[in-house]
Amino acid sequence: MNPFDLYRQMLRIRRIEEAIADRYPAQEMRCPVHLSIGQEAVAVGVCAALEQRDGVFSGHRAHAHYLAKGGDLTAMLAEIYGLDAGCCHGVGGSMHMIDLRAGFLGAVPIVGATLPLAVGAAWAARLRGEDKVVAVFFGDGTFEEGVVHESVNFAVLHSLPVLFVCENNLYACYTRLPDRQPPRPIHGVAAAHGCITLTADGNDVEAVHQAARTAVGQLRSGSKPYFLECATYRWREHCGPELDDHLGYRPAGERQDWEAHCPLRRLAPRLSAGGTDLDRLESEVAAEIESAFAAALASPPPRPADLPGYLYA
Amino acid sequence: MPEAGRQLTQIEAIREALEQAMAEDERVILVGEGVPDPKGVFGTTAGLQERFGKQRVFDSPIAENGMTGICIGAAMSGLRPVMVHQRIDFALLAMDQIVNNAAKWRYMFAGQVNIPLVIRVIVGRGWGQGPQHAQSLQALFAHIPGLKVVMPSSGYDSKGMLLAAIRDDNPVIFIEHRWLQTLRDIVPEEPYVVPLDQALICHPGRHATLLAFSYMTVEARLAAEALADYGIELEVIDARCVRPLDLATVVASVRRTGSLIVADTAWKTGGIAGEVIAAVAETAFSALRRPPLRIALPDYPVPTSPHLAEGHYPDALSIARAVAAHLDAAIPDAELAGRLARTTPHDVPQRDFRGPF
Numbered sequence: 015m016n017p018f019d020l021y022r023q024m025l026r027i028r029r030i031e032e033a034i035a036d037r038y039p040a041q042e043m044r045c046p047v048h049l050s051i052g053q054e055a056v057a058v059g060v061c062a063a064l065e066q067r068d069g070v071f072s073g074h075r076a077h078a079h080y081l082a083k084g085g086d087l088t089a090m091l092a093e094i095y096g097l098d099a100g101c102c103h104g105v106g107g108s109m110h111m112i113d114l115r116a117g118f119l120g121a122v123p124i125v126g127a128t129l130p131l132a133v134g135a136a137w138a139a140r141l142r143g144e145d146k147v148v149a150v151f152f153g154d155g156t157f158e159e160g161v162v163h164e165s166v167n168f169a170v171l172h173s174l175p176v177l178f179v180c181e182n183n184l185y186a187c188y189t190r191l192p193d194r195q196p197p198r199p200i201h202g203v204a205a206a207h208g209c210i211t212l213t214a215d216g217n218d219v220e221a222v223h224q225a226a227r228t229a230v231g232q233l234r235s236g237s238k239p240y241f242l243e244c245a246t247y248r249w250r251e252h253c254g255p256e257l258d259d260h261l262g263y264r265p266a267g268e269r270q271d272w273e274a275h276c277p278l279r280r281l282a283p284r285l286s287a288g289g290t291d292l293d294r295l296e297s298e299v300a301a302e303i304e305s306a307f308a309a310a311l312a313s314p315p316p317r318p319a320d321l322p323g324y325l326y327a
Numbered sequence: 328m329p330e331a332g333r334q335l336t337q338i339e340a341i342r343e344a345l346e347q348a349m350a351e352d353e354r355v356i357l358v359g360e361g362v363p364d365p366k367g368v369f370g371t372t373a374g375l376q377e378r379f380g381k382q383r384v385f386d387s388p389i390a391e392n393g394m395t396g397i398c399i400g401a402a403m404s405g406l407r408p409v410m411v412h413q414r415i416d417f418a419l420l421a422m423d424q425i426v427n428n429a430a431k432w433r434y435m436f437a438g439q440v441n442i443p444l445v446i447r448v449i450v451g452r453g454w455g456q457g458p459q460h461a462q463s464l465q466a467l468f469a470h471i472p473g474l475k476v477v478m479p480s481s482g483y484d485s486k487g488m489l490l491a492a493i494r495d496d497n498p499v500i501f502i503e504h505r506w507l508q509t510l511r512d513i514v515p516e517e518p519y520v521v522p523l524d525q526a527l528i529c530h531p532g533r534h535a536t537l538l539a540f541s542y543m544t545v546e547a548r549l550a551a552e553a554l555a556d557y558g559i560e561l562e563v564i565d566a567r568c569v570r571p572l573d574l575a576t577v578v579a580s581v582r583r584t585g586s587l588i589v590a591d592t593a594w595k596t597g598g599i600a601g602e603v604i605a606a607v608a609e610t611a612f613s614a615l616r617r618p619p620l621r622i623a624l625p626d627y628p629v630p631t632s633p634h635l636a637e638g639h640y641p642d643a644l645s646i647a648r649a650v651a652a653h654l655d656a657a658i659p660d661a662e663l664a665g666r667l668a669r670t671t672p673h674d675v676p677q678r679d680f681r682g683p684f
């Protein structure tokens with residue numbers, strides 16, 4: 015994927031999440047939201063290396079992954095509003111996203127819960143002889159869960175086509191990485207498990223994309239699982255639309271330092287120098303978002319009577 | 328429960344219990360994801376690390392099963408850990424350690440080792456907490472011999488039962504409800520204990536017995552007050568304990584009223600409400616003049632959408648209606664509905680709640 019497309023996708027995700035943040039205080043999106051503002055490059059760089067038939071799983075911070083994999087914007091917004099046109103008809107909300115058509119196989123808020131599912135999906139693909147890679151996104155905090163290590167072990171044991179993508183944003187809620195893990199690289203542990211490991215600057219979408227392409231290409235030809243650790247940063251609060259600097263849990267200036275290396279700002283000058291009309295792009299994206307919100311909000315509410323029917327096949 | 332005195336929120340009551348337990352016994356340690364962070368588990372652990380130091384109050388990696396096992400190991404070695412999970416749903420990842428080790432260690436080694444462990448778990452609901460952040464799983468824990476399971480509903484009981492749980496030599500699952508956190512009641516300053524095996528008659532009455540668990544006590548008392556205007560005297564018992572259940576109090580009440588209604592925060596099938604009814608039927612079948620009644624959640628996970636979650640949780644109005652039907656009492660429904668109409672949106676614990684969590 016070329017730099018323009020990578021940029022356009024990141025911009026789209028950024029503006030969508032900003033629009034969610036702007037509208038959240040209206041109290042109509044009545045569920046927790048975990049925004050990825052600042053982390054778009056990882057979602058876009060990785061998903062751009064995947065085909066539609068490939069699978070992606072994510073966790074509580076899933077909007078960017080869902081959109082980057084080709085999830086339906088209107089369905090995502092309707093889901094956050096709890097409406098019938100939502101990708102789970104309102105049962106899930108922001109913390110539960112799915113779009114099977116796009117190969118977005120699911121996201122849930124229990125930390126680590128989707129790692130074994132990704133391995134299982136890759137295992138099924140292998141057993142059925144399908145040419146399919148499965149990627150799973152998770153945070154540095156998630157790497158502390160036992161199920162992650164059980165899953166990685168099995169994936170390596172069976173050489174499954176899985177790409178583990180660790181978005182290391184230094185925090186789990188309000189706790190810094192050094193308070194939760196010893197000073198050693200996360201990818202080093204994955205390497206000890208037997209994964210092939212790569213690292214990338216998570217503010218550099220091309221670097222992430224390059225690493226993901228390498229991994230996906232190798233996985234298609236039967237390599238061991240890949241583990242890609244990307245250094246990134248969450249700009250907004252852990253959960254919700256605001257900044258949370260008043261809590262004082264991040265060192266002063268840290269967020270500003272990361273914002274200065276914004277993945278969009280990094281690419282923009284090159285694109286405009288090459289003749290891209292960034293203002294036009296902005297207004298195209300804005301128009302798409304406006305009409306997606308309008309379409310989502312035109313949805314009727316879901317019917318409680320349908321719920322019991324969802325329980326058993 | 329005192330009639331007058333200092334008022335605290337349940338958050339403050341729990342925080343005070345932790346502080347006093349740590350002050351009186353240096354073996355008490357406090358562990359959990361977010362314990363010393365700026366939010367301090369809804370404020371219940373605020374300032375405790377500053378007071379007791381990082382050795383005794385610490386944040387944990389996101390590793391529920393491993394950390395529970397570590398706490399069990401510490402408990403059998405002389406410490407008295409209090410673990411906390413911001414949602415009960417996260418404790419599911421620790422089920423192996425809780426069920427296979429914490430609950431059984433003393434028994435399977437013939438009483439040679441105790442596990443003085445408290446696991447605080449918070450039951451969420453509302454504001455789109457959804458299928459994996461709003462489960463009321465007390466029956467799951469209460470099924471396990473070797474665990475004590477409690478669900479206090481007042482600040483007074485929260486403080487006294489938490490102190491009792493920490494002093495107890497057994498593993499105690501201490502279940503708190505998000506919607507009780509900001510309610511205020513009288514909480515004495517000095518340390519005191521409330522036993523871990525006694526229900527409390529919190530609204531006496533003679534026409535029917537309603538045993539309520541946790542937050543359902545609040546809704547049941549509202550229903551009882553409204554029903555009183557129509558001559559129905561509902562006895563509301565706050566169960567407080569899930570295992571062991573205080574059957575004696577319930578049975579004595581049922582013998583007076585001739586009927587039994589159980590209001591639980593959990594699902595109906597396989598829940599603790601069914602267990603109460605079975606136990607009462609075994610011991611006092613002839614006292615029951617009507618079929619018993621369970622007021623519980625519909626048997627599917629809570630959906631996230633406010634449109635779907637509306638009506639999912641029984642409230643004062645649905646309880647009052649159910650009790651009226653149970654007693655064949657004719658009460659003008661519009662009046663009841665008017666009297667018990669909710670003044671806050673159905674999906675927030677209090678009026679000023681703004682999300683996002």
Ligand SMILES: Cc1ncc(C[n+]2csc(CCOP(=O)(O)OP(=O)(O)O)c2C)c(N)n1
Pocket residue numbers: 074075123124125126152153154155156157183185186187252360389391417420
């Ligand atoms: C099993 C489980 N434990 C705890 C939580 C509460 N929780 C939600 S997000 C989170 C932190 C996750 O951190 P990380 O994996 O680094 O992802 P990030 O939020 O930084 O993207 C925690 C502890 C949970 N949802 N599930």
